[in-house]
Amino acid sequence: MDAIPYEHGLILAAILFVCGLLGVLTRRNIVFVLMSLEIMLNACGLAFVVASARWQHAEGQIMYLMILTLAAAEVAVGLGLIIQMYRRFHTVDISVLNEMKG
């Protein structure tokens, strides 16, 4: 088998992370913000798996499992918040949330 340069995996993870960051910074729709957070978490998981392949050790994949759990819990809570927000404000625009009036 031919070898993949280790940096290329990490650079791919970095590019995916930056794409997610760009989404979080630019979008105003809260659903897109949550999706961009998912992209960023997934990029972190990719970096861990690449590191696991680099040192041929399983602990990177265990960290990936922890990130997966975290992402699942985060999505559940985030989608619950989106449902509640849509029920109260009838919009998914995050700029309506800057009033802090419950």
Next chain:
Amino acid sequence: MTLLFYSAGAIALIATLSVILSSNVVHALVYLIISLLSVAVIFFALGAPFAAMLEAIVYAGAIMVLFLFVMMMLNLGQATEDEERAWMQPSLWIGPGLLSGILLLLFVSTLLTHDVTLAPVEVSVRDISLLLFGPWLLAVELASMLLLAGLIAAYHLAKK
């Protein structure tokens, strides 16, 4: 394996860019599923078949289906899409794009100073589970607590 890695990486990049540039939520979700599946292929190419299966089943399967269900419940429609299109002005992307570009430049310039290649040796499920239920048992318990807390919080938050 190398070809698989690079082609799946290119697909993941294109699909992720389509997610953040798309104005329709459901289209963005489908692009995100494509991106996650190609990351699963990358995991497979890196010799992590267990992580690849989990990515396909949990991420692209469970989490994205949860997203789709919520989108069906909200029923956003054409008005949101038009609003979304009105927000997507090019001037909005300058500042965040600049910041993200600088961050990416820093990442890449730091990473390119080393030169190590990956020999794709498969890390088996046995190795992972021996570690997971040995030294990392406490982390597994904590993860189950986190999921329970997420379940209760999601139920409480989405309640009328």
